[in-house]
Structure formats: structure tokens, C-alpha cells
Amino acid sequence: MKNARHLLAEKQISGTLSIAPDATVYQALQLLAEMNIGALLVMEGDNLVGMFSERDYARKVVLMGKTSSGTPVSEIMTRKLICVPPTATIDECMALITEKRIRHLPVIENDRVLGVLSIGDLVRETIADQQFTIDQLVYYIHR
Numbered sequence: 001m002k003n004a005r006h007l008l009a010e011k012q013i014s015g016t017l018s019i020a021p022d023a024t025v026y027q028a029l030q031l032l033a034e035m036n037i038g039a040l041l042v043m044e045g046d047n048l049v050g051m052f053s054e055r056d057y058a059r060k061v062v063l064m065g066k067t068s069s070g071t072p073v074s075e076i077m078t079r080k081l082i083c084v085p086p087t088a089t090i091d092e093c094m095a096l097i098t099e100k101r102i103r104h105l106p107v108i109e110n111d112r113v114l115g116v117l118s119i120g121d122l123v124r125e126t127i128a129d130q131q132f133t134i135d136q137l138v139y140y141i142h143r
Helices: 004-010 025-035 054-062 090-100 119-142
Strands: 039-044 047-053 104-109 112-118
Touching: 004 090, 004 104, 004 112, 004 119, 025 039, 025 054, 039 112, 047 054, 047 104, 090 104, 090 119, 112 119
Parallel strands: none
Antiparallel strands: 039 047, 104 112
């Protein structure tokens, strides 16, 4: 069974996309749109300090009457992150995302960020694994 490290190696976006805590929300939104993603890691140097997502923007800027250009990412980012080691299985990652009601899961090894798995990454892999099992069963039945 594949684990988080395997999935990160297969992702189309290479490297880790991040933004500094003092960047504006507007700058973060520009990067999200440019890269067609839903969340960014917030990094101070090599240290992961939070995550900024579309959900943070909708709930903590728009609904609170703040401005995108006048609000730093650090003011609205999610600080308490749930992370996994690269050895976490797809099932473990799916269970965490479901239980904690989150959409993005940073993968950390020795205090170093390896990447981020999204709910889409995990669902896509789960479907592919199930299709493989179905194909194997069909082959077994028809031989």
C-alpha cells in the first residue's frame, strides 16, 4: 500500500508552495489563483508556522469585514496544524482528514516539510486503488 511519501512523489506540483506570515492576504490569494490550489503553507524560513486556505479567507476576512490588502496572513492563518509523517498510509491520512474535517495535510519528517496532501490527492489515490482491486477481481473471475 502506498504511503504519504509515495503520493508526494507522484504529485504534479513539485516543491512546496508557501508564503511568509507578513505577506498580505491579497498576495496569498494571488498565489492560490496562479497555482490553482486551495491552500498555502505559511513558513518563517524553514519553520512551518501555519497554513492559509480559501476557507481562512472566507471565514476570517470576508465575514469579519477585513481587507485583503491590509491584513497579514499571520493574522488569519490556521496555526494548529495536523501533520503526518511520510510513512502514514493513505487510509490513515483519509481517516485524519475525515475525522478532523480538514482539506490539507502537511507531511513532515525531522521537522522538515516534505509537502502537502490534499483531500483530492487522497480521494484520487483511493479510487485508483479500488479500481485496481476491481480489475484484478474481474480478471480472476473470467480466467
